[in-house]
Amino acid sequence: MIYTTIVWMALPFFLGFAIYLLPQLDRLLALAMVLTSGIYAGQILSGGSSFNLQLLDHFGVTLTIDQLSGFFILTNALVTGAVLLYCWGSEKTSFFYMQAIILHGSVNATFICADFISLYVALEVISIAAFLLIAYPRTDRSIWVGLRYLFVSNTAMLFYLVGAVLVYQAHHSFNFAGLRGSPPEAVALIFLGLLVKGGIFVSGLWLPLTHSESETPVSAMLSGVVVKAGIFPLVRCALMLEEIDPIVRIFGVGTALLGICCAIPEQDTKRTLAFSTVSQLGFILAAPTVAGFYALTHGLVKSALFLIAGVLPSRNFQQLQHQPIKNSISIALVIASFSISGFPLLSGFGAKVLTSKNYLPWQVIVMNLAALGTAICFAKFIFLPSQKIWEKGKLRSDLWAAMMILLGGLIAANGFYYQAYTLQNIIKPLTTIALGWVVYLFIVKKWVIKLPRGVEEFDHLIGMMAVMLIIIFWMVRV
Amino acid sequence: MLEACIFATALCGFFGIFLKKNLVMKIISMDIMSTGVIAYYVLVASRDGLFTPIAGKANTGAYSDPVPQAVILTAIVIGLSIQALMLVGVMKLAKDNPTLETKTIEENNTP
Numbered sequence: 001m002i003y004t005t006i007v008w009m010a011l012p013f014f015l016g017f018a019i020y021l022l023p024q025l026d027r028l029l030a031l032a033m034v035l036t037s038g039i040y041a042g043q044i045l046s047g048g049s050s051f052n053l054q055l056l057d058h059f060g061v062t063l064t065i066d067q068l069s070g071f072f073i074l075t076n077a078l079v080t081g082a083v084l085l086y087c088w089g090s091e092k093t094s095f096f097y098m099q100a101i102i103l104h105g106s107v108n109a110t111f112i113c114a115d116f117i118s119l120y121v122a123l124e125v126i127s128i129a130a131f132l133l134i135a136y137p138r139t140d141r142s143i144w145v146g147l148r149y150l151f152v153s154n155t156a157m158l159f160y161l162v163g164a165v166l167v168y169q170a171h172h173s174f175n176f177a178g179l180r181g182s183p184p185e186a187v188a189l190i191f192l193g194l195l196v197k198g199g200i201f202v203s204g205l206w207l208p209l210t211h212s213e214s215e216t217p218v219s220a221m222l223s224g225v226v227v228k229a230g231i232f233p234l235v236r237c238a239l240m241l242e243e244i245d246p247i248v249r250i251f252g253v254g255t256a257l258l259g260i261c262c263a264i265p266e267q268d269t270k271r272t273l274a275f276s277t278v279s280q281l282g283f284i285l286a287a288p289t290v291a292g293f294y295a296l297t298h299g300l301v302k303s304a305l306f307l308i309a310g311v312l313p314s315r316n317f318q319q320l321q322h323q324p325i326k327n328s329i330s331i332a333l334v335i336a337s338f339s340i341s342g343f344p345l346l347s348g349f350g351a352k353v354l355t356s357k358n359y360l361p362w363q364v365i366v367m368n369l370a371a372l373g374t375a376i377c378f379a380k381f382i383f384l385p386s387q388k389i390w391e392k393g394k395l396r397s398d399l400w401a402a403m404m405i406l407l408g409g410l411i412a413a414n415g416f417y418y419q420a421y422t423l424q425n426i427i428k429p430l431t432t433i434a435l436g437w438v439v440y441l442f443i444v445k446k447w448v449i450k451l452p453r454g455v456e457e458f459d460h461l462i463g464m465m466a467v468m469l470i471i472i473f474w475m476v477r478v
Numbered sequence: 479m480l481e482a483c484i485f486a487t488a489l490c491g492f493f494g495i496f497l498k499k500n501l502v503m504k505i506i507s508m509d510i511m512s513t514g515v516i517a518y519y520v521l522v523a524s525r526d527g528l529f530t531p532i533a534g535k536a537n538t539g540a541y542s543d544p545v546p547q548a549v550i551l552t553a554i555v556i557g558l559s560i561q562a563l564m565l566v567g568v569m570k571l572a573k574d575n576p577t578l579e580t581k582t583i584e585e586n587n588t589p
Contacts, residue, residue, distance in 0.1 A: 059545045117549050124556045128563060135567065140574055144587040147501075147567045154560050155495060155508060161515050161553055162488070165522050165546060174549075209588065268589075453588070458580060462496040 002053060005065060008040050009112065012105025016098045023094035030084050030097045037077035037108060044070035052114070058173045064114035068239070071292030072111040072225075072232055075299035078409050079224035080104045082402040083217045086307055089398045096136055103129035103221065110229040115174040116164040116190065119233055120157065123197055126229055127153045133218045134210065145213045152206045152461050153197055159469065160193025176233070180241050188473035191234070191247070192465060195472075198230025200285065201255040203468045204278050206461050208262075211277065212270035216310025219270065223277045224303035228295055231284055238288040247475055248285050253366050256282025260373030265449040267317050269309045269381075276340070276377055277302055279370060286367055287358035290351075293416055297339065297351040300413070304336045304406035305381075311399060320384050330386035332403050337378040339410050341436065342371065342429040344421070347413035349429060353420040368432070375436025376444055383440070480521060488514030501571070501578040505564050512557045519550035 015033050019026045050066030080100065087096070106125035113119050127150055134146035164174060166186035171178040179187055192203070199207035207227065211219045238248040259279025266272040280298045284291045309315070313323050325333075339348035352371065359367055454460065491514055494507025527540025568578065575583050 117552070121552060121556070124560070128560065131563060131567075138570070140571060141587040143567050143570050144583055147564060147571070150560060150564060150567075151495075151504070151508070154557075155492070155511070158488075158508075158511050158515050162518060165519050168546060169522050169525075172545075213589070456588075458584060459496040462492075466492070 001049070001051065004040070005053065005063065005112070008036060009063075009105070009109055011036060012101050012108065016102040016105065019094050019098045019101065026094035026097040027084065027088060030101045031081065033101050033104065034077050034081040034084060037073055037104070038081070041070050041074035041077055045074065058175070059168075061113070061118050062115040062175055063112045063118075064236075065112050068235065068292045069111045069232075071296045072228060073108055075228065075296045076104060076107050076111070076225045078405055079221060079299050079303045082303060082307070082405045083221050083224075085405065086220070086398050086402040087217050088401070092136075096133070099129050099132045099136075100221070103133065103226065107225050107229050111232055114176050114236070116160075116167060116176070116178075117174045120160060120164065123153075123160075123193075123229060124157060126226060127157070130222060130226055133221070134214045136218070137215060141213060142215075145210055148458055148461075149206065149210045151458070155462060156193045156196035156203075156465060159189045159465070163187070163189030163191075163193065176237055176240055179237055179244065184473060184476040187244070187476045188469055191472050191476075192469050194230050194234050195251065195468065196230070196465060197227075198234065198281060199227045199278055200230075200234075200251050200281060201258060201468075202455075202464055204255065204281075205456050205464070207278055208271050208274040209456055211274035211306075212268065216307060219274075220303035220306040220310075223274065223306055224299040227277065227281060228284075228299065231281055231291075231295070234285060235288045235291040238285075245288065247472070248288055249360065249363060250475070252282045252285030252287075253363055253370075254282070255279065256286060256370040257366060257373075258282075260370050260377060262451060263377045264373060264444060265447060265451055267448075267450075269312060269315050269317065269320070270306070272317075272377060272380065273302065273305050273309060276374065279374065280340070282370065283352075283355055283367070286363055287355045289358050290354045293413075294351040294355050296416075297347045297410065297413060300406045300409045301336050301340045301348060304332070304403060304410075305340070307399060307402055307406075308333050308336065311396065317380055317384075324385045324387040324389070326389045327386050330384065332407065333384070334382050335407055335410075337381040341375045341378050341433050343433060344426050344429065345411070345414070347410050347416070349426075350414055350417040350420040352429060353425045354417050371429075371432050372436050372439075375433045376440045379437050379440035380444075382437075383445075481518075484514055484517045484521060486514075487511075487517065490514075499579055499581065501568055501580050501583065502565075504580065505561060505568065509557075509561060512553075516550050516554060519546045519553075523547050 012033050015029050019029050044065060053063040055061040106122050109122040110119060113122060131146045131150045135143045163186045167178045167182045168174055170182045196203045211223050234248050238245045256279050259275050263272050263275035266275060284294050311329060312325055314320050339346035342349050342352035488511050491507045491511025495504050498504050498507055523543045523546040527542050529541050531541040531544040571583060572578055
């Protein structure tokens with residue numbers, strides 16, 4: 001298993017360059033890599049094995065592979081696979097596939113590493129690959145959005161590096177476990193880096209613009225898996241050290257509420273989805289013990305939603321009200337929206353139930369509010385008008401292949417937690433959804449509120465890091 | 479004292495990132511910040527001693543720690559490649575925004 005792991009970890013980087021040398025085989029090689037990851041994740045999840053890998057000495061590379069990483073790797077494989085199928089018939093060059101597969105590999109690497117420096121390297125490779133994917137259309141806007149992303153994440157990673165060396169100074173090792181007994185400033189600096197990278201709370205306000213202005217397949221990948229690369233180490237640390245756990249939970253609750261408050265009044269489909277990502281990441285962090293399953297369902301559903309939003313006739317909800325969408329697309333959209341609101345039969349339900357069982361008492365009310373907010377927010381998608389439109393010849397088989405994987409995965413993932421189906425568990429989400437729809441139909445639908453976007457300006461994003469650093473430092477100290 | 483200087487460098491860079499208006503200046507500020515961080519790694523490495531950690535006949539004992547130095551080498555390379563990438567992006571942007579004022583670029587390119 002050790003050799004399999006190492007080969008599997010290095011394979012995407014070899015394949016990435018192989019794609020560049022053999023451009024004819026680009027899609028096939030990329031798909032082969034994704035299949036390998038899927039099989040590997042399946043093996044971890046079915047075997048239930050967990051093991052640690054220590055390469056070199058106590059200061060060398062440490063890898064930890066367990067159930068939690070299995071879920072995240074599976075998410076990565078499914079989302080990347082769906083995105084590849086979505087792009088199958090498009091005119092993307094092999095450069096795109098190369099970057100996609102390197103991104104896939106580096107995200108996988110973050111899901112197994114257990115020391116700060118391998119994590120740093122993986123996160124930086126993610127930044128570079130994501131920048132190249134965002135800037136792929138080569139328009140001024142895409143370059144600026146990419147540049148902004150790279151700038152924010154690189155500045156955050158510089159803070160993170162200082163934190164990492166402080167941990168090393170205390171323990172002569174970069175292992176995650178070294179966070180215990182390190183000075184509070186080390187924890188604060190490392191957390192700042194990870195929170196920014198993961199798009200959590202106010203430090204994650206770079207995320208909406210980046211995810212909404214990228215191309216459809218790229219936003220699906222960014223929202224589906226790439227942000228989870230920042231979340232995963234936080235979850236891992238929270239599970240390893242119980243004194244970190246409350247901080248992670250507080251940020252989870254905060255970002256769940258903040259994201260959904262911004263998502264509800266938003267008039268743009270892709271921005272709504274991006275804000276909802278900010279909020280859903282909060283659900284993942286709010287219950288670190290069961291983060292894996294929630295991350296899986298969220299990754300599937302969010303990439304499905306982004307891919308569907310890409311084929312809608314408009315991005316504005318007001319216009320979509322007057323512009324009916326195709327029945328078939330509307331069905332896919334409704335299934336995905338139901339899953340994210342926690343409707344039974346789809347695995348979003350199981351994930352919500354499982355997460356809510358693991359809340360601490362003080363979290364329950366706020367997280368239920370956030371779940372209500374999610375229902376309100378996705379009522380916007382569910383109540384879009386649709387009608388039968390017959391278009392000749394233009395069958396988007398790529399889109400449907402991707403939907404098969406993502407929505408099929410959503411239904412199949414029920415199997416991970418079928419114990420959720422009890423009467424009591426089913427009633428609660430149904431009332432939440434019903435309440436959400438009522439609020440939407442009678443209040444939110446008539447609203448026209450424009451939130452100011454000043455805080456998303458570049459300078460404020462950087463300045464916010466300093467503020468966050470002080471807040472986290474204060475929290476760690478107490 | 480040395481530590482204070484290093485932190486001052488990093489902070490100067492950080493403030494430069496959001497106080498400077500020109501995009502190229504921002505990138506240079508980021509470089510300054512990363513210089514500060516790199517210097518801090520070197521400082522941490524030299525806590526135990528100043529000698530280069532190479533095995534040889536003259537055993538002085540007070541070797542500096544090779545691990546942070548090795549690690550920061552990776553970070554330097556990554557920082558370099560990111561900066562190169564950013565400057566390419568800036569070159570492309572400069573065609574339509576010759577002044578490279580961040581404010582104007584941002585206004586033109588956000589919906």
